[in-house]
Amino acid sequence: MSKAQSTSNSDVKAKEGAFHADVIPGFLFVTGIENSDPTIQNGRVRVDEMEKCGHYRSWQIDFELVRDMGIQFLRYGVPLHRAWLGPDRYDWGFADAAFARLKEEGIVPIVDLCHFGMPDWLGNFQNPDFPEQFGRYASAFALRYPWLQLYTPVNEIYICARFSALYGWWNEQLHSDAAFVTALKHLVKANILAMRAILQHRPDAIFIQSESSEYFHAEQPAAIGHAEKLNARRFLSLDLNYGRRVDSEMYEYLLDNGMTRDEYHFFLENHLKHHCIMGTDYYVANEHRVTAGGDICASGEIFGYSTITNMYYGRYQLPVMHTETNIAEGPRGDEAVTWLWKEWANVLRVRNAGVPILGFTWYSLTDQVDWDSALRTDRGNVNPLGLYDLDRNIRAVGRAYRELIANWREVLPTQSVCLRIPIEMPAGSGDAWRSARRSRKGGNEATAAPSNT
Numbered sequence: 001m002s003k004a005q006s007t008s009n010s011d012v013k014a015k016e017g018a019f020h021a022d023v024i025p026g027f028l029f030v031t032g033i034e035n036s037d038p039t040i041q042n043g044r045v046r047v048d049e050m051e052k053c054g055h056y057r058s059w060q061i062d063f064e065l066v067r068d069m070g071i072q073f074l075r076y077g078v079p080l081h082r083a084w085l086g087p088d089r090y091d092w093g094f095a096d097a098a099f100a101r102l103k104e105e106g107i108v109p110i111v112d113l114c115h116f117g118m119p120d121w122l123g124n125f126q127n128p129d130f131p132e133q134f135g136r137y138a139s140a141f142a143l144r145y146p147w148l149q150l151y152t153p154v155n156e157i158y159i160c161a162r163f164s165a166l167y168g169w170w171n172e173q174l175h176s177d178a179a180f181v182t183a184l185k186h187l188v189k190a191n192i193l194a195m196r197a198i199l200q201h202r203p204d205a206i207f208i209q210s211e212s213s214e215y216f217h218a219e220q221p222a223a224i225g226h227a228e229k230l231n232a233r234r235f236l237s238l239d240l241n242y243g244r245r246v247d248s249e250m251y252e253y254l255l256d257n258g259m260t261r262d263e264y265h266f267f268l269e270n271h272l273k274h275h276c277i278m279g280t281d282y283y284v285a286n287e288h289r290v291t292a293g294g295d296i297c298a299s300g301e302i303f304g305y306s307t308i309t310n311m312y313y314g315r316y317q318l319p320v321m322h323t324e325t326n327i328a329e330g331p332r333g334d335e336a337v338t339w340l341w342k343e344w345a346n347v348l349r350v351r352n353a354g355v356p357i358l359g360f361t362w363y364s365l366t367d368q369v370d371w372d373s374a375l376r377t378d379r380g381n382v383n384p385l386g387l388y389d390l391d392r393n394i395r396a397v398g399r400a401y402r403e404l405i406a407n408w409r410e411v412l413p414t415q416s417v418c419l420r421i422p423i424e425m426p427a428g429s430g431d432a433w434r435s436a437r438r439s440r441k442g443g444n445e446a447t448a449a450p451s452n453t
Helices: 009-015 055-068 093-105 130-144 157-166 177-201 221-233 236-241 248-256 261-269 305-316 335-352 396-408 431-440
Strands: 028-032 073-076 084-086 108-114 150-154 206-212 215-218 276-281 287-290 296-298 320-324 357-362
Touching: 028 108, 028 320, 028 396, 055 093, 073 093, 093 108, 108 130, 130 150, 130 177, 150 177, 157 177, 157 206, 157 236, 177 206, 177 236, 177 248, 177 261, 206 236, 206 320, 215 221, 221 248, 221 287, 236 248, 236 261, 236 305, 248 261, 276 305, 305 320, 305 335, 320 335, 335 357, 335 396
Parallel strands: 028 073, 028 357, 073 108, 108 150, 150 206, 206 276, 215 287, 276 320, 320 357
Antiparallel strands: 287 296
């Protein structure tokens, strides 16, 4: 069945006028285009999820599907390894076309600049040149697309550092605490420098820091010490990003594994927490069981999203957004639907407890490929995780999410205790802040970055 057949004419008519590009919502319903792009096999193979999932062929259809779902916000990233050709050299061709269409459709991108990979010319996350270079890339991007306001500069920093430098799965494929700390400090510094650069061009930018929310359960008393250390380590990326002093054991861990005092104080002094929303990602694999020997295995869902999110909120006191979840559609066909409603119930529980939770995301729009091996293999295994399959036919969870959005869209803005996000919708195109900027600068305004500098 084609995409055109998957949504009836009556469905389309019912959704017409459901939202307008100039109406600011009180709650963000979101999906995303999966754009992970790490390297494996010692850098010889690039895992490009946009290519594997058919987005380069079907990007226009994909944006139509987002609209058909009644979704206004899309986690979306430029393929970094294709756009960033070298120092101050860019190819904006695909990005120009894609972001122009999103603006026409009235869909607000949450721009994902770095999603688990970097260009070949920079190597991997052990490279100390990465943060400064990435800040320059973010500056060029923000200058070229001044209407964009919402960003995730570096996605899931903790997961990227762990999988690349501690587990040895991606990119540098190293297995040490020193490599992990090196990747971590470079990723967080890159995130901070990118935020600073973006704010130079878009002073009202908002950063939604998507990060995995995790918990480690001790299997027996002898495992408690190991679990406590792991539960402290899970916070490192956000502690550094938000300028929070780390726990004493983690301070020693960082210094013992290569972070200098000056590097640590950079994070304390350069955070931009007041521009941030804390994005918490939760999957059934986010909770772990720890053995007496320190080994880790999956525990399945024990605490759940609401309990763990309250831990993170208690630590950082920032507005929250549920920025990723999914589960595979299994043999019954209702597994993903059940998980969707469970996660949504957790979001409402967080909200009703007084935590300012601003949005919910099913990730991603379409099925993904090879995530059953955490992208460690290049087998082409299709994972039925999306709102649509790879032929762009809607799945049961897609219909359920569309219904959830229709039912709750008008309720949450009027009854929510959440903050309202100062988002400028696409119809505004940045006119207000640009006019103010021109008046402050006597009419002079920077021009867009060149297509290929």
